[in-house]
Amino acid sequence: MPTPTTKRDDVLGSALTLFAERGFDATTIPMIANDAKVGAGTIYRYFDNKEMLVNTLFQHYVTLFREALEKGYPGESGIREQFHHLFQGMIRFTNEHDHALYFIKTHTSAYFLDAESREQFSHLLMIFETFFEEGKKHDDIRPLPSKALIAIIFGSFLQLYQLVRAGELEATEELLAGVEESCWDAVRRHS
Amino acid sequence: MPTPTTKRDDVLGSALTLFAERGFDATTIPMIANDAKVGAGTIYRYFDNKEMLVNTLFQHYVTLFREALEKGYPGESGIREQFHHLFQGMIRFTNEHDHALYFIKTHTSAYFLDAESREQFSHLLMIFETFFEEGKKHDDIRPLPSKALIAIIFGSFLQLYQLVRAGELEATEELLAGVEESCWDAVRRHS
DNA sequence: ATAACAGGAATGAATATTCATTCCGCTTTT
DNA sequence: AAAAGCGGAATGAATATTCATTCCTGTTAT
Secondary structure: OOOOOHHHHHHHHHHHHHHHHHOOOOOOHHHHHHHHOOOHHHHHHHOOOHHHHHHHHHHHHHHHHHHHHHOOOOOOOOHHHHHHHHHHHHHHHHHHOOOHHHHHHHHOOOOOOOHHHHHHHHHHHHHHHHHHHHHHHOOOEOOOOHHHHHHHHHHHHHHHHHHHHOOOOOOOHHHHHHHHHHHHHHHEOOO | OOOOOHHHHHHHHHHHHHHHHHOOOOOOHHHHHHHHOOOHHHHHHHOOOHHHHHHHHHHHHHHHHHHHHHOOOOOOOOHHHHHHHHHHHHHHHHHHOOOHHHHHHHHOOOOOOOHHHHHHHHHHHHHHHHHHHHHHHOOOEOOOOHHHHHHHHHHHHHHHHHHHHOOOOOOOHHHHHHHHHHHHHHHEOOO
């Protein structure tokens, strides 16, 4: 006996993949219905409209991601530990929710996001912002605006992940460790 | 006396801005026509259809960007000089063609790009690839796949530029120099 | 010099297509 | 048997594309 709201989850799953692969505007409701093996009308049983659907999806994964980063955060350890935790968090989250991070990133400044979605997203950024601000205070992190540092980490990671998804690169332990080191060198203060 | 094909250029200019700001699918032909102060039909005098238009635009700017990077490339200087040239090239190009790099980046893996566009784009990447391969040979660059290194540089730069466009960050000389240094530290081999 | 004219350029209303959303009959559950 | 869940055809609005017509600009004839 499948879980009660299997259909709803099927829709969300298909929507995530399609939105990540083709973007919101290029993804049609019939496409989603088809991929989810569900009637087009069924989608409207669970979501008022396409925008509600995308906002639900966005908030869901932003929240999940934030929780993944916060869980087990080594607040008392050294800064390199903390960075490791955050970076590994991105990797783990990406592995568990294949298209989620990419979807989030490519839709962060979309015109159809509602206030709640933007709110949730800024909460997410705050984790990184706090980390960097603290690090700069102790001269462990480069004296660049935190927003810029975040852009460097996220930009690098997601661009890389895009390659992995496209099959142009394999995400081995070794590669990921190397990229983490590279990103760390990008943001840390060099003496 | 205006240049003969002003209209065509007007269309391309408006299309660049709108595609960069809203994406291909969210931009309608009437929007472009309106912005370019041109009849909708006029667009079809110059371009077979919307996809031809976007491919023309893409190839145009990819080529321009490539030329900007190749021009004055200090092939004989040290690797740091070469990196500086490439990075400055990205900045200069971005300044000269406001939305071009962002448009290129956000559309590089779009479903509507034709073979020629993809071809041109891979030429562009090859400049960076060559640079990194050479650098790795001399142990100046981290032993990571060149594709990954490219992702780090492009990802960082474009994510950052997005912030600048959104008005969340000001692109001062100081910031750009700092980011260049950060990117260099991300890709160079540390002893 | 002026007046008709030719032909490419431009227009925007009309048409064809695509898409979000709705609706209604069928199926499953209670 | 009623209610809830579902599918997918039907609808109407939005959009890409076409096309009949108008507008220029330069050329030729008077």
